[in-house]
Amino acid sequence: MRTAVVTLAAIGLLVHAHTFGQESQDTTTYRLTGTRIAFGQDIRIERDEEVTDAAIVVAGDLEVNGRVRDGIVVVGGNLHLSSTADVRGDVVLVGGTLTRDPGAQITGGIDYVSFGEWTNRNFGWFGTVRFGEFPRWMFLLGTMARLSVLAVLMALMLIVARAPVARVGRAALAEPLRAFVIGLVAEVFFMPLLIAAAIGLAITVIGIPFVVILVPLAIVLAVFAFVLGFTSLACRIGEWIEDRLGWQPGSAFIATAIGYLVLLGPTLLARVVDVVSFDAWPLTYALVAAGLTVEFIAWTIGLGAAVTTGLGRWYTVPPPITAQPAPPTAAQPA
Numbered sequence: 001m002r003t004a005v006v007t008l009a010a011i012g013l014l015v016h017a018h019t020f021g022q023e024s025q026d027t028t029t030y031r032l033t034g035t036r037i038a039f040g041q042d043i044r045i046e047r048d049e050e051v052t053d054a055a056i057v058v059a060g061d062l063e064v065n066g067r068v069r070d071g072i073v074v075v076g077g078n079l080h081l082s083s084t085a086d087v088r089g090d091v092v093l094v095g096g097t098l099t100r101d102p103g104a105q106i107t108g109g110i111d112y113v114s115f116g117e118w119t120n121r122n123f124g125w126f127g128t129v130r131f132g133e134f135p136r137w138m139f140l141l142g143t144m145a146r147l148s149v150l151a152v153l154m155a156l157m158l159i160v161a162r163a164p165v166a167r168v169g170r171a172a173l174a175e176p177l178r179a180f181v182i183g184l185v186a187e188v189f190f191m192p193l194l195i196a197a198a199i200g201l202a203i204t205v206i207g208i209p210f211v212v213i214l215v216p217l218a219i220v221l222a223v224f225a226f227v228l229g230f231t232s233l234a235c236r237i238g239e240w241i242e243d244r245l246g247w248q249p250g251s252a253f254i255a256t257a258i259g260y261l262v263l264l265g266p267t268l269l270a271r272v273v274d275v276v277s278f279d280a281w282p283l284t285y286a287l288v289a290a291g292l293t294v295e296f297i298a299w300t301i302g303l304g305a306a307v308t309t310g311l312g313r314w315y316t317v318p319p320p321i322t323a324q325p326a327p328p329t330a331a332q333p334a
Contacts, residue, residue, distance in 0.1 A: 030067060040138070042077075047084055054089070059138055061096075064104075071108060076138075081106070140271040147264055154231040154260065158252055161228065164312020165252070168229055169236030172305035180297065183229070183304030194218050225311060229302020232312070234259030263298045267291030 030050035036043055042061045045051060049066040054073065061077045064085040071089025072079065078096040081087065083103035090108035091098075098112060158165060172179050198215055201207030238255030241262070242248075270287030306312065 045085075136271075136275050140275055143268060143271045147268060150227075150230075150264075151260065153227045154234065154256060155253070157227055157231040158235070158256060161312060162252065164228060164309075165232045165235055167309050167312045167314070168232035168302070168305045169239075171309050172229065172233045172301050173236045173240065176301050179301045179304030179308065181304065182307055183300035183302070186303055186307055187300060190218075190222060225306040226299060226303055228311060229304070229306040230263075230299055231256060231302075232305060233298055233302040234263055237262055263294055264291070266294055 031048055032050050032052055034051070035053035036045065036051050036055040036057075038057050038060050040059045042063070043055065043057050044063045045055065045066045045068065047065045051066070051068045052070070054070040055062060055064070055068050056073045057075070057077055059076045060074075061080070062072065062074050063080045063082070064072070064087065065082045066084070067086040067088070069088050071091065072087055073092045074096055075094045076096065078099070079091070079093050080099045081101060081104035083101040085101075085104040087104075087106045087108070090111065091106060092111045092113075094113040098110070100106075194215065198211045201211045201214065235252055235256040236259070238258035238260075241258055242250070242255060266287050268291075270284055270291050273287060274284045
């Protein structure tokens with residue numbers, strides 16, 4: 001009897017020691033952080049991190065190695081729960097993939113909205129369209145929105161300032177290097193000069209109202225000069241292309257549209273190629289670099305031409321001379 005009691009006591013001590021060892025091994029001191037929210041970037045929750053609220057990621061990936069108290073929402077990205085992840089709430093995943101390692105704990109439910117196999121459709125020679133990669137579509141939609149707004153502003157510029165557009169365009173194409181240098185100087189020194197003028201006026205009490213007027217007016221004039229210069233350069237390039245192709249001079253809107261496509265085509269094409277998978281990322285990067293370079297040069301030359309012509313108020317290049325037909329001569333009497 002005594003031997004049995006001793007044996008049971010020894011077994012109890014061993015079980016208690018084993019359980020205590022496991023508890024000691026699993027004990028983690030967490031550092032608390034608040035809600036983790038990210039748009040267009042990835043989030044990584046470390047092993048010793050405890051998010052006291054929810055973790056929300058849009059157009060990015062989330063990796064959880066620690067604890068999240070109030071659930072997870074991932075839209076347009078992937079979710080990875082490591083073996084040490086502890087999610088005490090619901091998990092909502094839209095348009096991505098869920099990777100759950102053995103040992104990952106989720107106390108709530110999982111709501112998974114997947115686009116299925118149609119997220120990658122192969123169209124033969126056209127390549128594979130990756131419908132499910134949300135960030136790439138956001139870049140494409142953002143580029144299309146920016147170019148659409150610019151197209152509207154250019155059309156308005158042609159309507160309200162047709163003569164200044166012609167003057168600035170001639171100056172830009174006649175001396176592009178000079179216009180580029182002047183435009184670059186204006187881009188570099190505009191903000192420092194505006195800040196210095198605003199500080200100088202704000203020092204005096206009398207000048208404070210002028211600061212309220214100066215800053216918005218200067219920004220509006222800068223935007224007007226940029227759009228005027230870009231529109232003028234696009235119109236002039238379009239006219240030059242029409243002349244080289246032997247087309248009859250038509251509407252200024254058509255010429256501007258041609259120049260618009262030439263200057264902004266690489267940027268838009270780069271975003272389209274980024275969505276359509278040809279496994280040719282060097283082509284995508286090359287198009288992005290070419291598009292940004294062409295846009296920068298065009299904006300700078302246009303701005304310089306707008307500055308040298310006083311926003312199109314005077315000519316720096318003489319206007320083209322239109323040949324007039326000779327008047328008919330009177331017949332001499334015999």
